Amino acid sequence: MSSSSLRRTTAADALSVSIRDLSRSFGDRHVLRAVDLEITAGEIVALIGPSGCGKSTLLRHIGGLDSPSGGAIDIGGEPVVGLDARSAVAFQEPRLLPWRSITRNVEVGLPRGKRKGDDRGRVAGLLELVKLTESAHLRPREISGGMAQRVSLARALARRPGVLLLDEPFGALDALTRLAMQDLLLELHAAEPATIVIVTHDVDEALYLADRVILLGSPKGQPAAEPASILSTVSVPGVRPRDRGSSDLAELRVELLDGLGVPTHHLSTH
């Protein structure tokens, strides 16, 4: 699909995101503390961190699905209070409505209230983008886990979001489909100026996709029960599409894995 027709299907203005001194506690479990993050419009930011450290929680706050115990979030300079039409979330699970066809599931993402005549064409265009045109009439139980995640992505895009929030969108995919979907996401981003925040467990994925990789976690040496905040921010060099095997990335990879506490068996030259 040419990039001009992509723009027609998913045109939106990318919006900046500003997170200031965000904290969140559930009862006496303090999950996030002092999170500060400025994301410029159109940027792709990857969030990585150990399981349970609060990545989904942070994403949900940006999407207005959860409200902070302290601090504030702005999208495009306007504060986020409650659910927000400026952002769209693709959840960690596909969350498809089992009684609706794939097409009708994607339609759920269309902006509410101002349905337009070209909506049908737009949904068809999105399905083509995620390569599901053939399966458009099927029900969720009739498709694979990877297809379901693509439906979820198309649904989020249908909303023309200024900020696209993706929670491990490719987690359920096999390695090959995963690579294809990463390229698809970049293709989309090139055609459409949305800001993207993507949570992933995959350091390689983060380095391949993102302008910046944010490492979330509890400060070193502290017990895991301590609230998490941003441990480090890595700016990824080079322009996309990147060479997956680049040696610059290999060094960052070691650095990030180290930050995650994963032994890399890397023979340090220092």
Place this chain on the structure above:
Amino acid sequence: MIPVAILVIWQVLASSNLIPSYRLPSPAGVWLAGVDLYERGVLYQHIAISTQRVLLGFTIGAIVGLALAAVVGLSARASDLFAPTLAAIRAVPSLAWVPLLGLYIGLNEDSKVALVAIGAFFPVYTTVASALRHVDAHLVELGRSYGYSGTALLSLVQLPAVVPAVISSLRLALAQAWLFLVAGELLGASLGLGFLLVDSQQNGRIDRLFLTIILLGVLGKLTDTAVGLLERFLLKRWGS
């Protein structure tokens, strides 16, 4: 196949003199009893009044059941308020209401319809309220996050999600409705299939007893089939 076999065995038993005919009428005898009642013009009346009571009571019970289930299933506060009481009422064997209803409303048409409605109410209320409470919270959140709320959210997520539970509860309620109808008519009626049962028993008309039992079976099956058709239609649209 099986009904034919039963009919054959029945005929054989009845004509073999093994069981005296005042214990077991022959199929032909039952048929003739039906024809006899039909020719007197009362068969239709019995069937019509019973069917009317069932349909009326079932409709009322199901509608009240769905309404209360919606309130209790969707609002945690209403659930705290009503659910324990309804659970306690449900624990009373439902037929125990019959004498009370008789006293309050009299053993008239209303009390019989009310009894059928009670019978139909509980399966619908219990099943649907619990189905609503167990709708996948993830899907509800999905709907919210895409800007749906109130009735739009209800028709996007909750209602379709409970369609299968609603249908199976309606089927159960219908069976209960027939049960309660017979109970109500047994205890006091001057018309209806339940009355025909008592009347035949008191007059030793075993052929009419058999006839009534068969009629109840056929009517129950017919109404169940009707709900079954509705089920197929709805599940095609809303099933997963």
